[in-house]
Amino acid sequence: NAGVTQTPKFQVLKTGQSMTLQCAQDMNHEYMSWYRQDPGMGLRLIHYSVGAGITDQGEVPNGYNVSRSTTEDFPLRLLSAAPSQTSVYFCASNRDRVGPGGGYTFGSGTRLTVV
């Protein structure tokens, strides 16, 4: 049981490049979400999904796209990378669609640097 798997662990992009951060969970969790972590600001919600085919915006969605074609996968796409998107990105899942239940399960994070 791998939990939540994020790839890559580290990435350096040039301004204007695009890329996709991968997130996969093998727990059959309904709810998946993406957060970014910046010093002193905690974690801020980018996008979330309550099930396959359903996504919605969080607190800081600009510059990011998501899709949820399967229960297992929830990729995050950076359309045109900017230095302000330098951050650590965490994917998190939860078994329940409408409430946090036992709490989130987090992936190990992707450290992204945009130069």
Place this chain on the structure above:
Amino acid sequence: AQSVSQHNHHVILSEAASLELGCNYSYGGTVNLFWYVQYPGQHLQLLLKYFSGDPLVKGIKGFEAEFIKSKFSFNLRKPSVQWSDTAEYFCAVNPKAAGNKLTFGGGTRVLVKP
């Protein structure tokens, strides 16, 4: 908009000292409350949670937290810290009306000196 405040950004302690980290939130309705810990280089892990019932909640590794509804607070405590408690601690709030969404505080970095 709702917010979660952790007033201490950095705390430095010696081993065996007591730890208390403050967390206040601004949401007025019914909430679920969480404390997460992030050890250096690792992902967030759940320390404890409060949904309802006894406002004093015990979690893993000797941590506990007290929910004081009148003060909109959910402070984390540990009577005697160890060097291995060096980590960043995050308070998170889930308003029950907000479905699954968690709002995190800014985090408190705790350094325990051996």
